Amino acid sequence: MSAAEQGATGLRVDDFDFDLPPELIAQQPPEERGQSRMLAMDRATGALRDARFADLPSLLKPGDLLVLNDSRVIPARLYARRTLRREREEPTGRIEVMLTEPAGDNAWRALVRPGRKVAIGERLVFPAADGAIALEAEVLERGQFGERLLRFEPVDDFFGVLERIGHMPLPPYIRRDDASADRERYQTVFSHDPGSVAAPTAGLHFTAQMLESLEAMGVEVVRVTLHVGLGTFAPLRVERVDEVRLHRERYSIHAAAADAVNRAMREGRRVLAVGTTAVRTLESAAQAVDGDEIQPHSGVTEIFISPGYKFRVVNALLTNFHLPQSSLLMLVSAFAGRENVLAAYKHAVEQRYRFFSYGDCMFLA
Secondary structure, three states, X not given: OOOOOOOOOOXXXXXXXXXXXXXXXOOOOOOOOXXXXXXXXXXXXXXXXXXXXXXXXXXXXXXXXXXXXXXXXXXXXXXXXXXXXXXXXXXXXXXXXXXXXXXXXXXXXXXXEOHHHOOOOOEEEEEOOOOOEEEEEEEEEEXXXXXXXXXXXXXXXXXXXXXXXXXXXXXXXXXXXXXXXXXXXXXXXXXXXXXXXXXXXXXHHOOHHHHHHHHXXXXXXXXXXXXXXXXXXXXXXXXEHHHOOOOOEEEEEOHHHHHHHHHHHHOOOOEEEEOHHHHHHHHHHHHHHOOOOOOOEXXXXXXXXXXXXXXXXXXXXXXXXXXXXXXXXXXXXXXXXXXXXXXXXXXXXXXOOOEOOOXXXXXXX
């Protein structure tokens, strides 16, 4: 990929800042799924139109290809107590552990808080509601900013235990504990493959009825998978855009999806990515073949999309509003132009749209 495509444009991270009143950060989902507002943008002109997500069918046409990310969020936030490996002393002190990425052989990368207390060689125990120990893990490696590598003692059904003792990993700007309703609402209706530690939030707006109505009008719907990982939580700690490096995320594209994308591109039909995760999956797959047709495969991606990037596949996007100075805001700016996007965000603030994971959405085409 050329330097221009990687975003080496002289931009600074703070060129993607905007003022957001805290009260516009959605703390709860809408009462019913699909009730969100939607800001529609013509990315060629920057023209804006206030709409509702329910209006989406009127913005699509037969032959459009809608690409969903079907990754399922795991209850990745756990609470542990510390015990020393050798002394096996009585566990003390609650530690928050956020699983971020599987690392093979019962190992997971995680964010640990407070990180300064958790050393290599220590063991963490994870109690169930009745006090019985449901999981145990040893700290193998220590990284920056609270990162740890943990190896869990084998259990028969690890994900089943997570469902029993874990909490939904609501992002830090949602300033409340997770509730039972989040088990459903912080999950898309089409989620299937468990592995994400944050929801692909643009998909949260869809109901089964909306998907059925789109298919009935001739919109083709396919699914890919990208498991959202640590990069969602890690702030950018550099000053220049061309210094940004993202964490790896696992993705896969099955044969039916690859075939549908290739046919749509050959026929000049529009490819609408639902969310930045679908964008990153499709563009990563296109990079992997360097100009040839997308192939079904699984892999990992560190793709970072910022202004200057040449999109190979995606030409329409449905996405939520993103954090200031974030890689996701840079991706949207690459798609529709930084000035256009920041003007749209200013309009959204003035019109009191709801922001971030449980907030409203944008349609850009």
